[in-house]
Amino acid sequence: MTLINAISSLTMPLLATATASDSASIIAAVLISLVVIYLASIIGSEICDRLNMPPVLGQLLGGLVVGISALHLLVFTDSGGDSGDSVLIKFLVATTGLSIDGAATIFQINSEVISVLAELGVVILLFEIGLESDLKELLKVGPQSAIVATVGVAVPFAAGTFGLMYLFGVPAIPAIFAGAALTATSIGITAKVLSELQYLNRKEGQIIIGAAVLDDVLGIIILAVVASLAKTGKVEITNVLYLIVSAVAFLVGAILLGRLFNPYFVKIVDELKTRGQLLIPALIFAFVLSYIATAIKLEAILGAFTAGLVLAETQKCRALKNQVLPIADIFVPIFFVAVSAKTNIAVLNPFVPENREGLIIATFLIVVAILGKVVSGFTVFGQGETNRLAIGVGMIPRGEVGLVFAGIGSTSGVLSGSLSAAIIVMVILTTFLAPPLLSFVFQKPTIAEGERV
Amino acid sequence: MTLINAISSLTMPLLATATASDSASIIAAVLISLVVIYLASIIGSEICDRLNMPPVLGQLLGGLVVGISALHLLVFTDSGGDSGDSVLIKFLVATTGLSIDGAATIFQINSEVISVLAELGVVILLFEIGLESDLKELLKVGPQSAIVATVGVAVPFAAGTFGLMYLFGVPAIPAIFAGAALTATSIGITAKVLSELQYLNRKEGQIIIGAAVLDDVLGIIILAVVASLAKTGKVEITNVLYLIVSAVAFLVGAILLGRLFNPYFVKIVDELKTRGQLLIPALIFAFVLSYIATAIKLEAILGAFTAGLVLAETQKCRALKNQVLPIADIFVPIFFVAVSAKTNIAVLNPFVPENREGLIIATFLIVVAILGKVVSGFTVFGQGETNRLAIGVGMIPRGEVGLVFAGIGSTSGVLSGSLSAAIIVMVILTTFLAPPLLSFVFQKPTIAEGERV
Structure with missing residues (x-):
């Protein structure tokens, strides 16, 4: 043009x-x-x-x-x-x-x-992660993931909220908002690191991913609740129930329907003769599920992840993974670079006096954010030799979801400047600390194949 | 979110x-x-x-x-x-x-x-086509392509302009504008069809692609000239010279510099260890050339095509083609579907009286558009047994470039409603006729390998 x-x-x-x-x-x-x-x-x-x-x-x-x-x-x-x-x-x-x-x-x-393009990047990332995940392993670790997610949401939320109220004299509503910002793990960053360390399909990786999926759902519910609280002073029970029911129904429904649908998917793909005959139907499926997830107020990435999980069970999985690989190679970096390009680390500068109040609160939030998730890892039960510390550490990064909380809180006027700066600092540090901490607690797999789950 | x-x-x-x-x-x-x-x-x-x-x-x-x-x-x-x-x-x-x-x-x-995304689609399409083209073959057919391009631009331009002026009494400026809209072949559509028919690397395919690249350059110059004419009544020679020189310098310069650069490209790619180590540097190169082409007032697709041509000469070409394939599979359809989704074929309806003047002029323009390009094919010389008709037919589709002419002409008030409708009809029909005509004149290759150039 x-x-x-x-x-x-x-x-x-x-x-x-x-x-x-x-x-x-x-x-x-x-x-x-x-x-x-x-x-x-x-x-x-x-x-x-x-x-x-x-x-x-x-x-x-x-x-x-x-x-x-x-x-x-x-x-x-x-x-x-x-x-x-x-x-x-x-x-x-x-x-x-x-x-x-x-x-x-x-x-x-x-x-x-x-x-x-960045959002498409995270959708494709989660689709790829879904393809690489093993649904049977995820279901096997389901109860563990549920406990890790619940504890990993409840502990930082409670400790953050009450700590801000009683240690720093923050009023209830902003304290609850900041506490809520501590809850949701960023699946994207954690899963990428786990995949790079080749831990995605190990027991710990599966528990972390399962818990991260669940705690995203919990995060959505908490945000709805907190926003409702901030607006009316009371929780709208119907909406909370709606979000819980739709999230559970979506995940379980998609997986069950997917099992019925899979043979037809393979049949259709085998009939097609023109270019993109595997990739295009797979992306249509992933994008439709992502759209449905968005339409029922969940996240697009939840739909993409579910689509990956479903298609991972077909005999086309291997070929599909090979074709999704270069697509993820060009889309996923856009997401990671854009997320951190949007983050202004100038709020970390301790030489600017106005930043100091935020820095102290930030230090508190970071400690709560890290310890709250580390604690959750130790709630895993009956799994023999499991790296419980690694599970907790895997839950640490908050990434983009935390940034959304901070953004809403500050533009709505619920959060003061220093409090929203503190949340941003917490998000940056948990995001940046998690990858090296994870590499540290998860040494590259040297265990023999036989010891894998 | x-x-x-x-x-x-x-x-x-x-x-x-x-x-x-x-x-x-x-x-x-x-x-x-x-x-x-x-x-x-x-x-x-x-x-x-x-x-x-x-x-x-x-x-x-x-x-x-x-x-x-x-x-x-x-x-x-x-x-x-x-x-x-x-x-x-x-x-x-x-x-x-x-x-x-x-x-x-x-x-x-x-x-x-x-x-x-559609524009990125056509950029990636031309990059892929560049990768699949053989520069040595293109250079071998260079003089033929130059003649085909020149005749294929001059004949429809002259016949269209003078026909509109003397047969239909259209004033000079709109007639010149409409004549100019007949000049530029759509590389995208032609190259896709040639590739599907497996004719891209045969002599005829190479002449067509070479001529289409050249006639895009000629089309840009003509648009600049015509726009300058429409504005001042006289042609700005300096600008015309600038466009000619920059187009030639870009193509030749990129190819020559590319040959020096190729060994370093391979060396860098071999050094890289993380995901996307081949694809990302290749796309950086393609996007930089596309950007430079845009910055010097040429088209982004010319840059992408040149980048493909250059990288096709490295030893990484085969691996790169494999990785670009799925990316083209998901991007290219966006371009083709979007181009025709934007086209309103209601202007073709002969039952609406207002459309009739446009329909008669459209019929004239379509005939000129098709014959003008078919004639150009017969100017190919000294190539032994060559399908000259197929070359002319391959130059027929005007596609998106013609639509740009119509859009500018109609919003600027240079073109009347019926004249711009006629141009749109011409673009639609040449675009839609070319693929079946090409399949017809180019039967699927049955000639023995030995007879290939």
């Missing part, structure tokens, strides 16, 4: 020029954003790999470097940036002759497009 | 709710749009394959069915739709509890995101 760029360079007074020239600049902005993301991701991954750290940590660090915290190459509207902050947009203005007025539009659309 | 959906369902009066709830609805809208695109693509492809037609025709027909012409599932802002026209958005409102106000925003963002 650069045809029109040529026109606009002739400064022709066309009505269409604005939108048409936009279209050329948009694709240019998206391409250069992806180049920045991929460079950050590959350089970060390779450095961490050479230091024996999980590559995903490198992607997060790469995101910090190119994001709002440092180079300002990758700036998003929802991290409070505008087009003047984005070095990439300045680069576009300098290299493509984009006007300053047009720059604001391009900045916003580019920000939206990259955010959607 | 559905956490916030849960909140918005509690109608909490948060400032953040609008954007946050949007974010859940946006991913839902994008997911369901992709489901519609993939269903249209796979059903269309499979039907055409069974009828011995190229699958890409099925993708275009599938796009017509789900687009603005029929089901209104996939409607875009730039095809003149609004959120009230989109059945998909109505479905979102019905299933996700999205508000009518929010729907307009979601419609617009979804339209932008899918359009960008």
